[in-house]
Amino acid sequence: MSESTITQELSAQRQQANTTRAASGPSVKLLSLPGVVPPDAVFGPGGKLLARHGYDVGLEPPPLLPDAAGRAVQALGLADAIEHTLDSTAGVFLSRKHLSYGVRRLLGWLDRFEGDSWEQRWLASGADLAPRTWRDGVEPQTVPAALRVAVNALMMARVLRPSYGWQLTSGAGAHQPQRMLQAHEAEMLERMRALPAYRLALLRHQADAEACLSRVLIRTGRRLDQLQGEHLLHYADVVRTSGRNRREHLAWELLVALGPFAGEPVTLRAAWSAKGNTRQHSVETLVDRYGVPPGGVRDLLVEYLRELKPSMDYGSLEGWAYRLVRLFWWEVLQINPAQTDLRLAPAVATQWRERLAVTSDGRPRGEVHSVLFAVRGMYRDLAEWSHDELGRWGPWVAPCPVSRHESKAASKGKSP
Incomplete structure (x- = not known):
């Protein structure tokens, strides 16, 4: 044509x-x-x-x-x-x-x-x-x-x-990083590749760093010398919470060495834990970041975490969301996609506990106890709160898939 x-x-x-x-x-x-x-x-x-x-x-x-x-x-x-x-x-x-x-x-x-x-x-x-x-x-x-x-x-x-989620999933930009950086940041790219941290890194880590920076440049519309730590922290969070390997650590260290992040902690890990890091997500984002589909339980999780929010700091709330949304409800839907409430069949509950015991790469999970404690706590809270607000919490009251024996063991940090 x-x-x-x-x-x-x-x-x-x-x-x-x-x-x-x-x-x-x-x-x-x-x-x-x-x-x-x-x-x-x-x-x-x-x-x-x-x-x-x-x-x-x-x-x-x-x-x-x-x-x-x-x-x-x-x-x-x-x-x-x-x-x-x-x-x-x-x-x-x-x-x-x-x-x-x-x-x-x-x-x-x-x-x-x-x-x-x-x-x-x-x-x-x-x-x-x-x-x-x-x-x-x-x-x-x-x-x-x-x-x-x-x-x-x-x-x-x-x-x-396009969003980071789109760039990461679509596969459209497989060869984009070098092209993007060469076209818009040729001088900075040359300086970056001459840095000891870059030259000593594995080839796949070099490629990951360039891909990371390319996506951040596309999404923000900025130049490398205009980037701030907040931009890379946001990208890293999207990568982490979508279940991908976190490969942006070298990119952070390179930007520190190049100058744009000169005032930031020297590593991304240090930046995540830096005192005064006030970057926070809404409760809705803390739930939706794990890809659970819309539905009644998704809305319940948002409401439940919103009730907990005033009584805990942001880090604790984020951890609670990870345990309840990703390690509990998301896993339940993997076992039974038709599950629409918190009343789990015994077989589903058993499979969930078995899946919880190991990580995705087959290693024993180290946070089983905290997950069991969080899940039983939610079921207990819903039952107690239903006495005061029956219409709001009552429909979600159900037998807990974590037994009292498991809960006691979890609270002491022991194997049930």
């Missing part, structure tokens, strides 16, 4: 979209738009929970700085955005002709959606909520490989800033 034919198609589609917008009226604009991508499924074909996305999928990117390279790009029309992307990535990807095909298809599709910027249209399309399946919603018969190249080019050209 020639470029002129594609351009004519996009023009006709845009005109049709504008006609639909005008006819539908303000109150139903978004609902009238065709092609919104449905979010990725939570459960796989076998009924098991799929690997979790990062909890920031579908959320707006952080505000752009006044001098950000991508600020002016967001106001470009379709034709100018295409030309900007092709010009700014010239020689980086395939030939201009092949790149043009995918970029025109993808931007033409996004141009149908409401928004004052390309980033807003990306979110309105639903693509960010569907890292695994977003390509299925774009133009029919568009070659998937062309879309992968196109979205990489759009990220490099500062047109799109």
Whole structure:
């Protein structure tokens, strides 16, 4: 298909979209738009929970700085955005002709959606909520490989800033880090690669560090010398809570050595535990970060943790959420995806305790006792609170899957 034919198609589609917008009226604009991508499924074909996305999928990117390279790009029309992307990535990807095909298809599709910027249209399309399946919603018969190249080019050209969850899961940016850093940070990249910490690191750790920095540059829209510790801490948190290996430690140490993080602790581990680290998530995020699907128990966990919040510090609340949401409820859904309440069948409770005893890589879990204690505490609290607020807590009262004997042993730190 020639470029002129594609351009004519996009023009006709845009005109049709504008006609639909005008006819539908303000109150139903978004609902009238065709092609919104449905979010990725939570459960796989076998009924098991799929690997979790990062909890920031579908959320707006952080505000752009006044001098950000991508600020002016967001106001470009379709034709100018295409030309900007092709010009700014010239020689980086395939030939201009092949790149043009995918970029025109993808931007033409996004141009149908409401928004004052390309980033807003990306979110309105639903693509960010569907890292695994977003390509299925774009133009029919568009070659998937062309879309992968196109979205990489759009990220490099500062047109799109997908969430970390999307970048980590979609697989679209497999070769993006070196390209992104070379295109925008060639001098800093050369200095970074000359640092002793970089040169002595394993090759996979070097690649992980560059991938980390590339994703942070894409998401924040900043330069390396504009990054702050908060930005890398946020990325590290998304990686950690989505069940992936934490591989951003070298990136932190390199930024300390390069200068942007000169005032920060020398290691990421020290930064996490630094006194005065006030970065906190809402209770909703503490629950949703572990990828549990919407439902009554998810809402109950939010309400329960919200009740506990005034009586504990943030670190304790975060640990409580990890035990109840990730190590209890998420594991229960792995065993029985149809579970909708806290009343576990004996077989489910037994399997949960067996799964709890070992980590995902088969090692004995060291925090079994604290999890058992937290779970029994929640069941006990719900039963007690139901006497005062029956309508709120009563429906969730159920036999506890942790026996009194196990609870006593857990409270003493002994094996039940």
